[in-house]
Amino acid sequence: MRECFMMRFCKFFLLFCFSALITSAQAEAQDQKQLFLKLNQYYVFTPESYYINNDNRFMVPLRVVDDLIGADVVFNKETKTAEITFSDQEVKFTSDSNKVTINNTPFSMNTKVAYNEKTETLFIPVYILINTFNLNVQWNHTWKQLDINDERIMESKGIPDLKGSDVWRSKVSNANAFRMVHYALRKVHEEEMFTRMQIEFTAENITGYYIHEGKEDIHYWIKLNNSFCAETDTKEQRPRPYVKAKEITKKVIPFDINKGDALNYIVIWPRTV
Template identity: 30%
Template sequence: MGKMLFRIMLIGALFFCFSQPNTGKMSAQSISPSTPFLKINNYYVLFTAPKAPYIDQNNRYMVPLRSINDLLGGQTKFNPTSNTATIKFGTHKVEFKMNSTEIVTDSNTSVMDTVPVLYKNAMFVPLGVLTKHLDIHQEWDQQNKLYSLSGKELMKTPMMENVEDSDHFREQVDNENAFQLLSYKLTMGEKIHLAITAKNMTGKKISEGIEDLNTTFIFSDNSTAGENRNRKRPNIDKDEIVTREYDIDYVKTIENNKIIKNELSYILFKGRTLKP
């Protein structure tokens, strides 16, 4: 095959195995998030390589530097000599230094209460400190453990354009925020297994055929795996809590007669309804 690159998709790579909805009438309080959630505009961000966003010992929400470029739309640059990361967004610029509390914003130097760290060759930075100095609107919902960022300028990136283009139901969406994410569990082994639990927040019964708990898996080669558009979509009672489970194969390619597994880069989730 020389140096030509051929994509092979294992059976089921683009189609999920859905469990039957959990229709037990649980209270929202009975399911506690294992970690605070990150939401950017209408997307919950469940995973960012090499690991999901997390809260550090100083109570700061940490995300990998690459996600700033891919999700928010900032321009990032890392200098390995000085261990310094520079992030530009609009007219603002922020500089972090590995394991240092010093931060340079535009032309001003200040001190923060945590430090950027390195994990599996990825620099993790405090998202709240960054967005504050980049003038990105942010909110913290203590009750639901939800950290949200919003703005028309966010997610205008090539990766997100690809995600939107691969959304089969983009023109049929009725309510982008019909479901509240309550919990999720991700297991990565031979396959990727994801279980999502969400609550109907529309204040009414959702008719059969229009529920869309929509999950997008993005891989290291920028390919995406999404919904099986033909799956059954049961009716959902008012305030009902449902669980969906997904099993998916890693996207693989063949190059120079070798099978290469493309690693998972991101998982994005929307809990929405479609037009009847």
């Protein structure tokens, strides 16, 4: 009985600390510093930005839960409701409501689900998923980064195909050699049959030592509805200069979205080999 109580207490304490840290971040006048979401060793980005709402809750678009965390998601566009199932746990959300149903039991949240009419995107508070699905989480207040680590996530749909295209995966020496500092997705120009896009990001060497020439391997995958593209896995394809400890390196990655296609998400794995 004590063990079960302690597990519940530790879980509650972790969620309380996570909430308190988010509150602290919000209290600093909402400095607008960019938020980052890291699932295991992968930084993930969607066309819709994450944000902290007025109730100090980290909000994520539904596609993160479906495509990346790997839950089964049923979304009703007419009623703006979502049913999420993961590891035999079920959560039901409704837009603009603080009511949530977890395993057929109704609860009240201290925030509301939001719906963006322009992008037709449902945003949900991630803490409900952390609690219900018992996910391991760490919030870095300085970096404004939420880390979710769990062997069950990043294993659904097209993710194994993306990983399978990574021929250097088995040669990774440090899976967390860099942290993301800034990220931007920009439209460069639009043609009749495609749109030229561009990813710009900076990453800091957090290993504590020099990364020797040829060892930096900030890998990326760009997942579209009908296809995906990734860095060509030949180390000679681009210069890989040495990177000093705490040095920030910048990358610019152009890509095209064909007419009728759309961007789903972008995964960046900043590592060394």
